[in-house]
Amino acid sequence: MPKATQYKSSSVIYFQGDVGDKIFILKGGKVLSKTNDIETKEEINELVAPGEFFGVKSALGRYPRDETALVLSDSEVLVFTVPEFEQLVLANTRIIMKMLKVFSNQLRRMHGKVQNLIGKGSTKDAEEGLFSIGEYYFTNRQYKSAIHALARYLTLYPSGRYAAEASDMARKAGQGASKFDSTAMFAAAGADDEPDFAPPTAAPAAAAAPAAPAETVSAKGFFEAVALANQEKYLDAFKIFQKIVTTNADPEHSAKAEFEMGRCLVFLTKYDEAIKHLTGLIQKYPKHPDLKDALYFIGRSYQGKNDNTWARNFYTKILNLAGEDEPVAVKTRKALKELEGVAG
């Protein structure tokens, strides 16, 4: 049981630098938390609000107290051991969530300060940053990683600043991956520099070997097709995606290709086929990673057919599923606005 403890005015509950395993809640009175700004060394004095926890981080993380807790007027404080604190918050999970948000924020700020000091404060925006990662792995011939990063780039920024470069690079990486896949060219390098597509050397190699080239072949085809689609060569792209789906050599890429087929159909203004195809996709893969985008393209197809009621139904469904800031939600809101414009 947590202990209610009385503290006299101007006493100290703990000093900065103390090691302690207790957590406190202020029940009544006035407690000041005194610390120094880590950068400016300026003194920071903050009153602990009644009902607020203090001493949590240092007790949970088992490190010295960051601040001095000074009693300004006679106070009553509840003192918890770490297990008592755990018991309390496990029964009140809202507290955990609230603290998690506060700590996460502090951690990020502290992390930023450290990064500034070592001069690695990122000047890149997320778009450029993601592309540069793909570029790094491509340059270092770690093609599988390059393809992953570039594919993420193209998914997130299909018409981004580096989209053309990224799809070109992804295509070359696809070729590179299949070219180097069967050789152990980089296998002699240190663990960290090992190419990530090094062929398996262990006993199950016999079983795994046929799968690996198929995977890279379809990866290669896939990114070639993505590149074609980026150049608005939708029919050519569609054919390659279709081939990947029919061969079905690698489930991951064939599921993605099946989605891409639908996207191409929309751009080819074959709306009925697109709707049929994408509806089939959703039934086949209810957990498809591009599910929301598939719904979006069904909506687009109905919109293309001037069937605004159905288009609106699908758009609304997406907004219910997607987080507010997800790219698909942004696209959908835009499309809905277009619809309103037509209606008005």
Place this chain on the structure above:
Amino acid sequence: MSLDLSVFNRFAITKRAGDIIFCEFEPGDAFYLIQSGKVKIVKIVGDLEKTLDILNPGEFFGEMALLEEAPRSATTIALTDVKLLEFNRANFEVLMQGQPQIVLNLLKLFSKRIYDQKRRFMILTLDDIQARVADVFLMLDENGPRPIDPTDNTRNFANSVDDIAHWAGISPAKASEVLKQFANQRRVEIQQGKIIVKNIMDFHRLVKSKRQG
């Protein structure tokens, strides 16, 4: 981890060795708990891929992005074949209801990491490079196991010169130079795969004098 996680099997995903789990700068919408295998955390700095950490079963990663909707701050790669539990914002709630203990562990992890970052900041704000390197050893010592004999001030560190350089925010060449100075002064001994600090209290004094100055 002794918790029964079988109810979370529907959140399980597997990755092959070498697969990227997520890239730095990607928007983050999920965090991961390692069930089996190892994951390395890397960052591309200039034209080098730097390994920041290697995580083992029972450890989390990717949790910051989940809570703050900020881009990923590092790239994560499966070092071996791995089995992960993937939680996003929606099923984080499920996790919270079903296994609040895991979320509480996350809170403890954050507490520790905030301190680690503060500690790192303290090292980096030392102007004297020797003191900085000494403080890196103090930090590593604080995080390491307690010596069996508390009066024994000798410490062995299994860290490389690159590790020391990384924590001190200096180039490996510079770190190597400082370590050589220390070795000449017989304050450290550099051996294959380990660095021995002869008297950790001596480093305490050095750092203390420079921090006040």
